[in-house]
Amino acid sequence: MAEFTTGEAVALELPIARIPTRTTAFLIDVLVQFALGFALFFGAVTALLPAGADSAWLDVVTLATIVAVLVGYPVTCETVWRGRTFGKLMLGLRVVRQDGGPVDFRHALTRGLAGAIVDFWMLGGFGAIAVLTSMCSPHARRVGDVLAGTVVVHAQRPLPLPALALAPPWLTGWSAQLELSGLPEDLALAVRQYLTRFHTLTPAAQHRLGTVLVTEVCGRLRVAPPSGYPPLQILGAVIAERQRRVLPQPRFPVFPPMPLRAQ
Incomplete structure (x- = not known):
């Protein structure tokens, strides 16, 4: 493997x-x-x-x-x-x-x-x-x-599709203007793993790891993090925008996801 x-x-x-x-x-x-x-x-x-x-x-x-x-x-x-x-x-x-x-x-x-x-x-x-x-x-x-x-x-079966990140609607305009070429693969993977395992972390770990990742991601992208939003929403908006630009558009209608709640 x-x-x-x-x-x-x-x-x-x-x-x-x-x-x-x-x-x-x-x-x-x-x-x-x-x-x-x-x-x-x-x-x-x-x-x-x-x-x-x-x-x-x-x-x-x-x-x-x-x-x-x-x-x-x-x-x-x-x-x-x-x-x-x-x-x-x-x-x-x-x-x-x-x-x-x-x-x-x-x-x-x-x-x-x-x-x-x-x-x-x-x-x-x-x-x-x-x-x-x-x-x-x-x-x-x-x-x-x-x-x-x-x-x-x-690979006898089709390659698995990645799980899509969820972006809160109020941050889609901010994330759409980002220049994501400055986000390296290893950092994007770390953010993806954080979003996937978010609900398994303690509240203290959620805030601590999320804050560190937001600081590093925004530093690499050379933008200031939007104030007043939790790390989960900011990181979710970045990865969701990254997936939107890379993944092909679906050929069937997709119901909009429920917005992420502030923690």
Whole structure:
């Protein structure tokens, strides 16, 4: 198991996919790529090459087939299936970012190019480099994972959604004007944990920890904390605004939460 801190400052624990499972998924993908390459090559030779064409046409078809199979297949699959190829789908694996979020085309392209050039084929010694780098990495990352900032995990079920923070309506205008890029991930996680465990703390601990966090958060954001409001409401407004900017908007109506009461 490895802990990932998401962009919403939520800690996720996901099991890392190790070499035996990843090798099995890779071999399944190789069989799929071989069948795909065979179909593409002979389909192109039969349908596209004009009769009596010279060998240059055959070289073009061969090169295009190799690129489509070695790079196009993993990049397309991981982009469309959000981090999965056919082999990973069979084994219940998924490629995720280092923060546990889903990958996009940029990550898939980096992994695909590194896999074709370094990890597996051109310079990879048929997967030897991928195996060696995975063995040396605590999260079993090959060169493509390091360059793309990704990790392969066991994720047969959808990744859990973070619990949303609640913002009091009277502080939404203040929080909407904040420049949240100055809030580091570790501090945002500490605030998120405080909000989650608030009701398990004693009143003295609620006030003491909340005051410390408000001072540090407002110091990082270079703003003065709004006066007259308890730390719970101020921190909740900051994290709720952070989540609003990062998380996708819901596609269904959401009832407004009950406002937080002053402590």
